[in-house]
Amino acid sequence: xxxxxxxxxTGNIGQHLVTASLKAGHRTAVLVRPTTVASxxxxxxxxxxxxxxxxxxxxxxxxxxKSLVAAIKQHGEVVISAVGHGRPxxxxxxxxxxxxxxxxxxxxxxxPSEFGCDVEHHVEHTLEPANSMIVTPKLRVRRAIxxxxxxxxxxxxxxxxxxxxxxxxxxxxxxxxxxxxxxFGDENSRAIFVNEKDMSMLTIRAVEDPRTLDKxxxxxxxxxxRSFGQLVHLLEKKTGKTFERxxxxxxxxxxxxxxxxxxxxxxxxxxxxxxxxxxxxEHAVDPAxxxxxxxxxxxxxxxxxxxxxxxFLPAF
Ligand SMILES: NC(=O)c1ccc[n+]([C@@H]2O[C@H](COP(=O)([O-])OP(=O)(O)OC[C@H]3O[C@@H](n4cnc5c(N)ncnc54)[C@H](OP(=O)(O)O)[C@@H]3O)[C@@H](O)[C@H]2O)c1
Numbered sequence: 001x002x003x004x005x006x007x008x009x010t011g012n013i014g015q016h017l018v019t020a021s022l023k024a025g026h027r028t029a030v031l032v033r034p035t036t037v038a039s040x041x042x043x044x045x046x047x048x049x050x051x052x053x054x055x056x057x058x059x060x061x062x063x064x065x066k067s068l069v070a071a072i073k074q075h076g077e078v079v080i081s082a083v084g085h086g087r088p089x090x091x092x093x094x095x096x097x098x099x100x101x102x103x104x105x106x107x108x109x110x111x112p113s114e115f116g117c118d119v120e121h122h123v124e125h126t127l128e129p130a131n132s133m134i135v136t137p138k139l140r141v142r143r144a145i146x147x148x149x150x151x152x153x154x155x156x157x158x159x160x161x162x163x164x165x166x167x168x169x170x171x172x173x174x175x176x177x178x179x180x181x182x183x184f185g186d187e188n189s190r191a192i193f194v195n196e197k198d199m200s201m202l203t204i205r206a207v208e209d210p211r212t213l214d215k216x217x218x219x220x221x222x223x224x225x226r227s228f229g230q231l232v233h234l235l236e237k238k239t240g241k242t243f244e245r246x247x248x249x250x251x252x253x254x255x256x257x258x259x260x261x262x263x264x265x266x267x268x269x270x271x272x273x274x275x276x277x278x279x280x281x282e283h284a285v286d287p288a289x290x291x292x293x294x295x296x297x298x299x300x301x302x303x304x305x306x307x308x309x310x311x312f313l314p315a316f
Contacts, residue, residue, distance in 0.1 A: 002108070002208065003027040005076035007062055007083060007097065009050070010036060010043045012163065013115050013196060014082030020200035021080075022053055029056035029075035031068070062093045068100040072107060078207045080111040091137035098144050109207045110152045112141050115199055118156045118216065121283055122273050127257055130269035153212045157199035157219040158192035158281055159274070161308035165193075166315055168231055169271040171256075171264050177235075178316050180244040183228045184253060185275030190225040192281045195303035202293050202300070211296055218285055219293040221302040225282065228275065234309060239316050250276050 004021045008014040009030030021028040030050065037044045047057050058075060060067030062083065072079055081097055083090040094112055101107045119138045126135045145152045170182050202219055206212040226234075232243055248256070253276065257268045274280055285292065293300070 001026050002077040003029070003075050004078045004080060004204070004207070005029045005031060005058070005071055007031045007079065007081045008113060009055075009082065010046055011082050011084055013113075013160065013200070015046065016196040016200035017080055017082055017203060018050060018055060020197070020204045022055065023201075024204045026078075026204070027056075027075070028054070029058050029071070031058050031060050031062070031071050033061050034059045062096055063089075065096065065100060068097065069103055072100055072104045076101075076104070076107055078109045078111075079107055080203065080207070081113040082115070083113045085113075085134045085137075088133070088137070091134070091141065094141045095144055098141070098148055098150060101150055102148055108151055109213070110145065110150050111155060111203060111207060112138070112145060112152065114138055114154050115157050115160070115203075117158055117273065117281060118218070118283075122280070125277060125280075126273040127254065127269040129262065129266050130273060133266060134270075135273075151213055153203075153206045153214075154216040155199065155203050155206065155219065156216055157194045157202070159194065160199065161193050161195045161303075161305070162311075165231075165309055165312045168228060168235075169267065171260070171268075176316070178239070178241050178243060180246060181232055182246045182248050183232060184248050184271050185228060185250075187227045187229055189275035189277070189280070190227050190230075190282065191274045192220050193224045193226065193305050193308065194219050194221065195308055198300070198302050202297065205297060206293075209296070212291055214289075216285070216290040217293055217296075218290055220281070221294055224302060224305050226305055231305070231309070234306060235313075235316055238306075238309060238313055241316065 004026045006014055006018050009018045051057055058071045060071050081094055085091055101110055119135045123135050169184055170177055199219055206217050253272050257265050
């Protein structure tokens with residue numbers, strides 16, 4: 001069992017990583033900014049409940065080198081970052097984690113904040129503002145980790161179900177989805193959906209696994225690869241309703257992205273990078289640098305898209 005330090009453990013994805021680490025029996029700590037506890041009562045409650053479950057709450061800041069080094073020295077045999085993409089300084093701030101890991105010198109695995117598509121594969125066709133907000137900074141961090149020779153694993157777990165299924169990428173401009181739904185891409189453009197619990201459980205397995213050392217772990221359960229049209233069909237089956245479909249072609253989607261305000265333009269640009277090119281997420285991987293979670297961990301029963309959708313049915 002390792003000691004695992006999660007930076008960003010109060011975030012959407014980070015909370016699941018902390019729970020998965022605890023569940024696997026690791027000594028688990030979260031690095032938290034003191035201002036978070038003072039200013040956000042929900043996060044303060046979350047931290048209290050994590051502490052009650054045995055998590056060490058360590059006060060510090062990714063931007064404060066001294067506090068970062070101290071936290072990693074004491075709690076971070078393994079360091080997992082789940083900082084967000086909402087502010088430009090967060091993903092790029094991970095360059096400071098890399099500096100701290102270099103100084104400490106004995107971190108056995110670093111997992112940077114990724115948990116999405118393979119940015120190396122998507123860099124050419126991801127539109128703004130998603131390219132500058134996500135793809136470019138994640139690439140910069142990957143390069144810095146490799147240049148520094150830090151033992152690492154990158155988790156590509158594609159679309160988090162909890163974050164997409166409430167809207168299926170729709171802006172709400174057609175009213176509730178049950179009255180009209182935009183469908184992006186055709187039946188050949190499938191996205192990959194992974195529940196946050198599965199992506200976190202696999203991350204925690206991967207940090208202990210020599211087969212994932214310095215590799216990209218692709219989490220691509222075949223049963224969870226679906227087009228947006230197939231998701232709507234599933235929703236119709238589950239709700240018994242018929243949705244009016246608006247098929248959005250690629251040029252129309254590009255126009256929507258150019259005209260939409262932030263953050264909708266960002267969300268649509270992420271959808272575009274997934275569906276504009278058939279098979280965008282299903283590319284063959286180079287075994288020298290990548291491994292498939294479904295092959296490494298054949299025992300894992302992935303939470304199915306069908307079951308994830310159930311949680312959102314009241315919204316439709
Ligand atoms: N696959 C998908 O569909 C999907 C969806 C969403 C996100 N993601 C990816 O998952 C990763 C995490 O995103 P998220 O949405 O979970 O992020 P989030 O909810 O915005 O959480 C960010 C976390 O980072 C912490 N943080 C920010 N700045 C910090 C600093 N200076 N020092 C210490 N902690 C700091 C925040 O702490 P506070 O509590 O103090 O704010 C928070 O815990 C990102 O790489 C993102 O691109 C993937």
